[in-house]
Amino acid sequence: MTETTRPLHPDTLAVHTAAHRSPYGETSEALFLTQGFVYPDMETAEARFKDKSGAGFVYSRFGNPTVAMFEQRIAALEGAEAARATATGMAAVAAALMGPLKAGDHVVAASVLFGSCRFILAEILPKFGITTTFVDATDPQAWRAAMRPETALLFLESPANPTMDLVDIAAIAEIAHAGGALLVVDNALGIPTVSNPLALGADVVTYSATKHIDGQGRCLGGVVLASKAFIEEKIQPWLRHTGPALSPFNAWVMLKSLETLTLRVERQARNALAMAQALEGAPGIVRVRYPGLPSGPDYDLCRRQMTCGGTVLAIDVAGGKAGAFAFGRALRVMKISNNFGDAKSLVTHPATTTHERFTPDERAAMGIGDGMLRISAGLEHAEDLVADVLGAAEAAATEIG
Ligand SMILES: Cc1ncc(COP(=O)(O)O)c(C=O)c1O
Numbered sequence: 001m002t003e004t005t006r007p008l009h010p011d012t013l014a015v016h017t018a019a020h021r022s023p024y025g026e027t028s029e030a031l032f033l034t035q036g037f038v039y040p041d042m043e044t045a046e047a048r049f050k051d052k053s054g055a056g057f058v059y060s061r062f063g064n065p066t067v068a069m070f071e072q073r074i075a076a077l078e079g080a081e082a083a084r085a086t087a088t089g090m091a092a093v094a095a096a097l098m099g100p101l102k103a104g105d106h107v108v109a110a111s112v113l114f115g116s117c118r119f120i121l122a123e124i125l126p127k128f129g130i131t132t133t134f135v136d137a138t139d140p141q142a143w144r145a146a147m148r149p150e151t152a153l154l155f156l157e158s159p160a161n162p163t164m165d166l167v168d169i170a171a172i173a174e175i176a177h178a179g180g181a182l183l184v185v186d187n188a189l190g191i192p193t194v195s196n197p198l199a200l201g202a203d204v205v206t207y208s209a210t211k212h213i214d215g216q217g218r219c220l221g222g223v224v225l226a227s228k229a230f231i232e233e234k235i236q237p238w239l240r241h242t243g244p245a246l247s248p249f250n251a252w253v254m255l256k257s258l259e260t261l262t263l264r265v266e267r268q269a270r271n272a273l274a275m276a277q278a279l280e281g282a283p284g285i286v287r288v289r290y291p292g293l294p295s296g297p298d299y300d301l302c303r304r305q306m307t308c309g310g311t312v313l314a315i316d317v318a319g320g321k322a323g324a325f326a327f328g329r330a331l332r333v334m335k336i337s338n339n340f341g342d343a344k345s346l347v348t349h350p351a352t353t354t355h356e357r358f359t360p361d362e363r364a365a366m367g368i369g370d371g372m373l374r375i376s377a378g379l380e381h382a383e384d385l386v387a388d389v390l391g392a393a394e395a396a397a398t399e400i401g
């Protein structure tokens with residue numbers, strides 16, 4: 001390897017990859033806000049429709065130059081052969097499940113998942129003859145024991161929303177492949193450039209681009225990354241005919257946001273760690289869950305499969321729901337919102353928001369107590385955030401008594 005052939009760092013790829021310029025040679029990527037495309041003659045239209053590679057554009061539900069730039073850039077960051085963008089993160093998860101699965105197939109999935117991911121597996125897929133066994137994702141033996149001859153796919157989030165539990169992706173990939181199944185990882189909380197499930201053996205990765213990729217609270221979006229063959233055979237037909245296309249405008253916002261992703265995530269992860277360390281042992285705080293916390297159970301695994309602990313932490317406040325709500329009332333800087341990955345620090349109470357659909361027993365089995373809060377670290381100054389959460393913890397402890 002010489003200086004001219006050395007692979008480029010993600011920060012560099014995130015700025016320059018797939019900046020396909022129009023004849024005007026613009027510096028910033030062009031926004032092709034168009035539904036369709038015109039052809040010089042019928043022969044060209046016929047040839048474009050015959051070519052299924054997507055190289056020539058025919059209609060923005062199938063593909064669009066700005067969306068393609070976003071897809072190529074995120075694929076380069078992930079080291080994936082191919083990517084397809086979607087209107088939301090849930091459209092990406094749905095495509096990654098519905099694209100490859102068929103009636104009679106069995107899925108093994110982590111029991112702790114974002115509410116809508118679990119809804120697809122538990123409520124939608126059974127209507128099409130696809131069943132799921134939910135397992136404790138942190139226990140490889142539980143995954144192994146749940147495998148059946150008809151198991152076609154394993155599904156997990158790492159870190160899991162909202163418990164922040166890490167899953168050993170390489171170990172679960174090995175179990176999937178030994179059983180002839182695919183491993184799909186929803187990496188919304190793992191974040192591009194922080195955790196790379198494909199490099200650890202996963203076959204398919206999905207993102208809610210709504211989260212860190214936009215990172216500034218503006219656009220919804222999603223993406224599925226996998227081998228070229230998988231994307232062309234299983235994902236592209238699903239997206240093309242069911243229609244959850246990413247709008248070119250949202251793709252343009254996401255494309256520009258990728259340029260600052262590593263900078264933003266580094267700062268947010270430092271802020272998350274600062275808050276996690278400050279809250280450990282603070283009054284009224286029963287437990288702090290953050291993969292990058294040296295005293296935590298997932299620290300070794302975090303060091304093996306992530307470049308940092310991520311931008312989100314979960315805390316258990318004494319006094320259950322009353323304690324958690326008192327914490328929320330006392331915040332000065334942080335905002336109450338069920339999103340994460342944003343420039344603004346956000347806090348949510350999973351038991352009454354993202355996971356309210358589950359019964360108290362189901363939530364307890366997932367490790368989601370009534371005192372749990374999920375905190376997403378933003379770009380503010382660390383001292384302001386630490387003061388905010390310590391002040392809120394003290395106020396909650398005083399109120400609960
Ligand atoms: C783990 C996970 N996957 C998927 C999604 C869905 O993303 P979107 O809101 O972009 O559909 C979320 C949203 O919070 C999430 O937390």
